[in-house]
Amino acid sequence: MINFTEVSYLTFGAYFDIGHFKYLFFWIIMCFYVAIICANVLLIVVICLNRSLHEPMYIFLCNLFVNELFGSTGLFPFLLVQILSDIHIVSVFFCFLQIFCLYTYVNVQFYNLAVMSYDRYLAICCPLQYNTRMTSNKVCVLIVLTWLFPVIVIVIMISLNASLQLCGNNIDRLNCDNYSLVKLACSDTSVNNIYGLIYSFTVLILVFVIFYTYIRILKVCLSGSKQTRQKAVSTCTPHLASLLNFTFGCFFEVLQSRFNMSSVPIILRIFLSLYFLTCQPIFNPLMYGLNLTKIRIICKSLVLSKITPRFRTGGRMLEAKRPRASVEKAGEV
Template identity: 60%
Template sequence: MNHTNWSYFTLAVYFDIGLLKYLCFLFLLLLYVCIIGANVLLIVVICVNRTLHEPMYLFLVSLFVNELYGSSGLFPLLLVHILSESHAVPAPLCFLQIFSLHCYGAVEYISLAVMSYDRYLAICYPLQYNMWMSCSTTAMLIAVAWLYGIIVCLVMVTLSSSLQLCGNIIYKVYCDNFSVVKLACSDVTVVNIHGLITILISLGTPLIFIFYTYFKILMVCVCGSKQTRQKAISTCTPHLTSVLHFTVASLFELLQGRFDMTGMPMLLRIFLSLYWFTCQPLLNPLVYGLKLSKIRLVCSGLLSAVRKPSRTQCVPPLVNKCNTVWFMSA
């Protein structure tokens, strides 16, 4: 069979839905705007308020930045293809999307593992926490999470882009590395070994570490005081929710890529493909914003500060008095 390096790939899962494509476009655009708005809001809230300059919240900033990065690797090209008649993607752009999406997944898991380590130290070793989780340690852990994802995905894209391909049709709504590897005519042993090692390190190792830290936290909570249990529940519930949700979404993505899913309805396959990249960036800001009391208090304080000046304008005779009281209370 003839083999070559294709200059473009065709995303073959798209199909004509008539005028409904405009409704899908508006829905996905609204979803993208919500993801950007929610993540940027919490990043700004944490960065602006010095009371939130703690390791746990700095790890959250890194997580929210990763959500923005992963969403931006998917949505712009997806929105263009929904309205477009042609679903061809230039090969460099396709491999750039592969790098972006896989780097997002790797950084997400390492970040969640780092956050579980932070919670483990805070709950199990509260007296030594400030010494062990210093500013330099926090910065180093964030840098390791990002550098690992970038290096691993650079190697993966380099190996995949050097393959000789027998076709250029990808049966997804975005470019996926495993879909490209399945098109290869050349030897893919090195690519498969690298992919297996990457999955074990990026997914298996963080999960084992996360469950180990939560086992230790659970043991401390069983033997500890009521205050310790309340602290563990308030800070660990959002993180555990995020871990379980992302793990389920990752399993959907892995199963769909490795097994024949042609018997599954097309719309369900598309939904499962997008679920991994859309729900987590929207879920994390909601979960952490609602569950963590410090973020809630800061957000409510900002909202009340915005509303107070408008109240003083509603009662002209008492403007000076109200402004004085507001200033003193602030």
């Protein structure tokens, strides 16, 4: 029996030799990572610098974008190093660190989406009480809780896993995963399994609560005026799209980790295992940036701010030249 302290590194078995194509994949993922950083940072700056966006909904969105940067940083640099490396190994400590980052990201995502659904419920279903019930102090408390609960939950989970005795060091994945680490254990994992079930059940309840909240919102919207329905639908559509995208991505990940997927092509398995970690950070900025009118208008003004002054200056020069030309023509006549 191998003690946990005797296992100093873990090997990733999902990587395979792709020859010189690894440099192509490296640059593709690098560009994707840079796009994620630029898109999320842009929206964070837009929300922070514009007072018109200092509302609870946009503050929760800013928290969502910060979490996207946190989760992406926990995955993409590691993937880039592993793609270029010939030996796909990592220390046990770093593996637990990556598990902490990725699982915290997933939990913060769900908790933040739950808070955003609650905010939309108050704004649409209880508009007269919104300002009194969603105060600035309450917004700060909710943001702190969206990070505090996940950190506590994941720290407990990692503490339970750190006490396990491992009988191997090979993980058939591209990144560190909690369940894959538990499967390597040769000691009793009953406590870990019970805690994992409670954790999964809690997340499942949270997802159902979010969907129930939006069902209530849709009922109120359908009974209101046409303008109310259009405004509510345009506001809630990005939230629902983000929730569905992330939930289905997590579902595929759970399905792959719990069941034998050897019959599925390895490329598809890799895509499904990384979908919710790679697509969500770029999906959210595009969805919210394109659908929310205030953010879209401010982003356009920021992008075009350096171009429009030139056109305005050129227009003024043309206007200044027109009278002279008309005077000259009048003199000729």
